[in-house]
Amino acid sequence: MAAPSKDEILAHFREQAEFCRALGSPFMEALCLAMVEDAEQHGPVGRLIKGWAGDPRRDALALRIAGYLHYSALGDKAPELTAVYPSANPDWTMEAVWPVAHDWLARHERAAKVFIKSPPQTNETRRAIALLPGFLKVASLFPGPMHLLELGASAGLNQNWDRFNYQTTRWELTGNSDVVIDTDWNGPPPDHIDMSFNVATRAACDQSPVNLSKPSAARRLKSYIWPDQPARLARLDAAIALARRTRVRVEKADAADWLKAKLASRPDEGPTVIYHSVFLQYPPAETRRALLSLIEDAGAEATWDRPLAWVCFEPAAFFQGPTQVGIEPNEFITYMRVWPEGEDHRLIRSDGHVTQVQAL
Template sequence: MLGETIIPAHFREQAEWCRTLGSSFTADLCLAFAEDFEAGGIIAGLVSDWPTNPRKDALALRLAGCLHHAVLTGRAPELARTYPASDPHWKMSKVWPLARDWLSGHRDWVIAFLESPPQTNETRRCIALLPGFLELAHRFDMPMHLLELGASAGLNQNWDRYSYSTSSWQRLQRPKSGVTITTDWQIDPPRYLDAQPRVDSRAACDLSPFDLSDPEQVMRLKCYTWPDQEERLSRLDAAVRLAQQTGISVDKADAADWLTRKLEARPAKGLTVVFHSVFLIYPPREVIGQIMSTIAAHGERATPDAPLAWLSYESEALFGGSTDTPLMETRMQVWPGGKARTLNRSNGHVTQVIAPPA
């Protein structure tokens, strides 16, 4: 069967990505998945007949999230004692036997859990988008109307309420929101750090949005954050609390249809900003084309009183860049005018920010 080679290869590839992004725990766990699968263990029993592309479906992260969910919710107390939150000196040789036994004993629950794709709503992506937002605030002295696509729980709707801190620059929010986003910033500081965006409206959509008033859905969101990344876990908790306090909500809707309706009804005055981050890897190709065409068509209708901006953080390959690296790029296009620019590049978790191609 093709899955006999593709699935363990996917687990090993995911392990490399996790290690690169700073999670040796999740990397070692993915390697344990691969070895167990090849040995005909519980992982093979759970996913050997996986019907679609395991890489596109993030199968390894579904499994890792399943185990983390069991740990966070108290379903697996013995396993929890071996996880990084309880044992900073964890060893996979202790973790995996308990994880394997727990999966074997809860097979039906695990299979049901694996049906849903992982979502992380990575708030650190806001720091890659921030230079674009600040430039727009400086350039257009007018109210800003936000439209976010693929927003998950909507945490990035609060980008202007977060603080940002790097070794070369800071933008601290007053009053403090409890969320500070950091990264290894390797390029010049953003211009217009003193700009003050005037966000008048926020709207967002997702096919499967999280309801942050539901503790179970909050836990489902949290379990996909890697267990040995305490900073990400703490930042997520703070971002969820802020979203609950500020009343952030996300419409359950198809992005292409939702965007068409929103742009047709956008205010006659003010700057409309369509933005998204690591979203366009998910829709079918024809839906991606529809979204891009819709934005471009409404861009042609933009006026100085009602400009339109498109700010995205997506794979370089999507806009004709290299397909050989997993790098993302922040890209901004503004109408009237419509000229596109690349502002910076980074990876999926924005652990460092580097310059765009020359």
């Protein structure tokens, strides 16, 4: 595939600005547009994107550069940048922010180029509330000990989903942590809201797991949270503290290889639950096919004593079905399938940050 042109890359930045606006971040909207102008004027952003070989949209290139700037602002070596960012200056203006950000990028281009080689990882804990209806259904069908397998887990924050507190204007579910997950929930509460969870084992994998014992790794994770969204930042801090306390572990592995090994040795009692969120668009097509084949094969061998469930929150385009009236391909849905019967369900639809939910 030919490398993208500069115009194609800047189209991605403009599109990302619109996504940020729609998801409630005027700071990120303005920053993405400022980076477009800088690139057009041959500034440091133009030099950072020059020669980018991948698909800028798939690579989230704008968020990589924005993440480097936020990472710098969160540290103690860029006080001039920290001072103009929203955490220190709620009355920020991009007219004040960008000259400082421009100078920082110009002076640290080498560090920025190294930073943007890695993809963003937000480990968005709010997605747990999109997965929750699936977990509740699994618990209602199979009361035995639950065995969790998370794919693309990043830092593993969502391994603690059963310990989170869920709050909406329509319903609540209390956990045993300081992590609060809220959203604008439309429609009836999830079925089986009174179920309790019996989680016996937890395991997770990622190609590039975030080691939260390293302050720099936790800071990098936080850098991808948009700077003018303090509630998300606070929720991430609480989730990191919980993950450290519960000694969450994420194995470094290819998802297909890891899942094959885990399914081959899954326990003889209770449901095994494979889950993931906003993960499927990142592996190559052959890996997706291998994962789906592994899940189907394991499902075919499931029994009522040894059931299997697959719960995921992913772009709706992956799970288009004849009953999906009114669902756009760029929306996200919670999809689940359970075996031994192989029945599938589409439970909710939302956006990538789960700022609102529509029960299906």
